[in-house]
Amino acid sequence: MTVLDHDGPATQWLHALPLGNGRLGAMCWGGSPARFDLNHEGVWSGSPASEGAWAAPSDEEARELLAQAREAATSGRGLEATEPLQALQLPYAQAFVPLATLEVATPDSGAGRRSLDLRTGTHTWTDARGRARTVVSAVDDVLLHVVDGAAQQTPADPVVVWLTSPLRELRRQEDPEGLEVWLRAPSDVAPGHEPRLPAVTWGPVAVEACVVVRWRRLRSRHGDRLVVALAVETTYRGPGADLAGTAADVAGRARDRVARVLAQEPDDVIRRHRAEHTALVDRCGVALGDAHLPGPSRTIEERLTAARADPRRVLEVDPGLAGALLDHARYLLLSSSRSCRLPANLQGLWNAEMQPPWSSSYTLNINTEMNYWPAEVLALPETVRPLEDLVVALASSGRTTADRLGAAGWAAHHNSDAWAFTSSVGAGHGDPSWAFWPLGGLWLARHLVERVRFGSVDDDHARTVVWPVLRGAAEFALSWLVRLPDGRRGTAPSTSPENTFVDTGGRTVAVTCSSAMDRALVRDVLRSVVEVAPRIGPDAAKLADRAAGALLNLPAVLVTADGRVQEWGRDEVESDPHHRHVSHLYPLFPGDEPLSDTELGAMAATLDRRGDDSSGWSLAWKIALWARLHRPDRVSDLLDLVFRDATGVQGQWAGGLYRNLFAAHPPFQVDGNLGYAAALAECLLQSHRGPIELLPALPAELACGSAHGLVARPGVLVDLEWSDGELVRAVLRPRSPAQVGRTVHVRWQGREVARRLTDAATELGPGDFGTTT
Structure with a gap:
């Protein structure tokens, strides 16, 4: 399992290494003073009342505006739909903001090395005086920092700990063995693309937080601790x-956990954390490269530097880096999304800015979903x-949004936040290409x-949790469909999310009828029903019949005259042929729509026209798409772009890796990391x-592995x-007793065999497929 090592302390946030337990995140800088930039999943601007506080059209006005936009779109006058759609917009969703920075001073010993063990979730700083270990434990829900060696010059010297925060400080209490700080988040944070509005607004109704820090000195076999x-x-x-009172009301729980x-014994706390973390990590792993050769002894950073300097492809030089980045992605998902109330956002659980890029919130037209592409296949359900x-x-708050649009079920547009925001954003001037897209719920379903x-779930969970969400999404989809002129x-x-086309008059247009993405999502949710x-049970049969009937009159993939997937309602000329979004290829991945050879060819032709280079998350999506097309050669081309140095790449949408292996959109977005892991899994x-x-x-560079x-x-x-690119063996085991006795079909190199799963492992080799290696 991968360990990330770096010489010296971090000198900027994108050099620091992340810890997290889903609730509390920390970026660890190492050195002295030891620095930890802290985030908490619950520290967002705004409140449950934020969305409802914006001035909005009445339901009657909203439906009239929608009718105007619909008439313009169905008449081929998409540009005229812009104004009524902008009149439907609320300003914006709220932002995920930093909590605080903790610094712990110990005597500076100069040079040192910091490391992050992904298997145990432990950050370690080692120097001439000793070592400092840090964990963010999911078991105990604390950050624990243990310094072994000469912790202080003399036992009489005071421990020096600072806690600073960009939030409003309500109260601070300090004593020789600790401190407690109460904080309040902003009542509103505008996104950076709204520069005319106040960046940060403070008010009395907002999240409050209590941070408790306590310390003690011990003597151990390591010396001072x-x-x-x-x-x-x-x-x-x-x-x-609703919010739960004030910081005073919740402070006791933080004090109790620290106490x-x-x-x-701190070693017992660390051991307990490591055991829990390791059990989850060890479920799944990928090792790449020739196992018979000695593994690289250099750090990941040194290996990347050497591979990038070689004229060959990075993974041709060092295929093990592909597995290391997959380890890192699983670690990031596990650290930002478990035992918590909120999923990983645009930056996972780590953000340093009060006005972060795209509010570090939930972007539902690709990024939130991509975060969870690896969860099932890589065994982190x-x-x-x-x-x-x-x-x-x-699904609850979105019923209001659907009703405003005159539709049944529930709907969510492309931005959301900790308060379950579902409205169209844009503050009355947002381009509909990104601001109007009420199908986020269909993808999430x-x-x-x-x-x-x-x-991963049983039938009872499917009935009580999955079905109500799916039913509401399908009800919206069915009521959103209209009869088109054809x-x-x-x-x-x-x-088509965030993309536009050029009309015959040379004008840039976003609005059309029945884009490929819309059709794909509607078909996907109806097929799921x-x-x-x-x-x-019987109560679901009526909706299933309606869904099956609607599918008969809803085309899946339309192909243009030149053999590409038609992105909009008609064959249009893209404003940007190399646009980062490839939403119209959803049926191929992540969807599972049955596709003809012609349609598969159109998918490949579309990817060719889009080109390879793009943002980090777009590179990941394209890798997954080419994997579904069984094109390892094209996967190889894209993987090389994933592993380049993000700081040396030019272009607004050019992905790569920062020094700490965070993926660049740019800037950092965790979806690039997580999407990569899912895409690599699709290759295997x-x-x-x-x-x-x-x-x-399987790419040629990854010809050996397990x-x-x-x-x-x-x-x-x-x-x-x-x-050497050939299967040696495959072992299949039922994940649960429910799978025992099931017959599964297994395919390799175009040959297929059937096997009945038993309690014992089922092993297959090349001979079972009629070949030898």
Whole structure:
């Protein structure tokens, strides 16, 4: 398992290394003073009342505005739909903001090394005086910092700890062994793309937080020992819930946690954290490169530098880096999304800015969903629970948004936040290409359905949690469909997320009828209803019948005259042929729409026209798409872009890696890391078509390797070993007793075999597929 090592302390935020337990995040700088930039999942601007506080059109006015936009779109006058759609906009969703910075001073010994062990979730700083270990424990919900060696010059010297915050300080209490600070978040933070509005607004109704820091000195076999414990409580109670009083009301819980931890042997606290973290990490792993050769002894940073300097591709020089980055992605997902109330946001759980890029919130037209693409296949299903909780809250708040649009069910546009915001944003001047897109709920519903497909939840969960969300999304989709001028059913007004086309007059237009993305999402949610309904019971049959009927008159993929996927309602000329979004390819990935050879060819032609280079998350999506097309050669091209140095790349949308392996949008967005892991998994294992397909898109650079604990639908654990690009063996095991006795089909190199799962492992080799290696 990967360890990230760096010489010397971090000199900027993008050099620091992340810790997190889903609730509390810390960016660790190392050195002396030891610095930790802190975030907490519940520290957002705004309140549950934020969305409702904006002035908005009445329901009657909103429906009239929508009717105007619909008439313009269906008449081929998409530009005229802009003004009524902008009149529907609220200003913006709220922002995820920093909590505080903790600094712990110890004598400076000069040079040192910092490391992050991804397997144990432990940050270590080592220098001539000793070592300092830091964990953010999910078991105890504390940050624990243990300094072994000469913690202070003399026992009589005071411990020097600072806690500073960009939030409003309500109260500070200090004594020789600790401090406690009460803070209040802003009542409003405007996104950076609204420079005319106040950046930060402070008011009495906002999240409050209590930060408790206590320390003590001990004597151990390592010499002097300093133990610092930090806990945070906030008044945030989850999406859709009211705030829980004030900092004074929640402070006791933080004090109690710190007191319990300091009453224990610190090594026991660290061991407990490591055991819990390691058990989750060890479920799944991928090792790449020739196992018979000695592994690289250099640090990841040194290996990247050497591989980038070589004229060959990075992974051709050092294929093990691909596995290291996958380890890192699983670590980031586990650290930002478990045992918590909110899912990973645009920056996971780590943000340093009061006005962060895109508010560090939830962007529902790709980024939030991409964060969770690796969760099931890479064996971290519990990380999806916070996403599920947010989706359930959106399904509730989104009923108001759907009703305002004259539709049934629930709807969410492309921006959301900790308060389950679902309205269209843009402050009355946002381009509809990104501001109007009420189909976010349909995409989110897919993630809950995938939990069923992977066997992560049982039928009771499917009935009580998944089905209500899916039913509401399908009800919206069915009521959103209209009869188009050509007689077919479709959506109007419609956009293709964040992209535009040029009309015959040379004008840039965003609004059309029935974009490819709209059709794909509507078909996806209706197909999911048909699939899941039999698990639910007779009450679901009526909706399933409606869904099946609507699918008959809703085309899946339209192909242009030159053989590409038609992105808008008509064959239009893109404003930017190389646009980073590839939403119109959703049926290929993450969707699972059955596609003809012609349609698959159109997908490939579209990717060719879009080009390779793009933002970090777009690179990940394209890798997954090429993997689904069984094109390892194109996967190789994109992987090389993923591993380049982000600080040396020019261009607004040019991905790569920062020094701490955070992926660049740019700037940093965690979706690039998490999407990469999912895309690499698609190269090794696919199961969306029914059969479990082994090594479907293995790049030449990764010709040797192994994987354990991958998860295939419908709940099968898969171990793989391959050499020289050929399968050596595959081992299949049922993920749960529910899968025992099920017959699964397994495919490799176009050959397919059937096996009945038993309690014992099922092993397959090349001979089982009629070949030898």
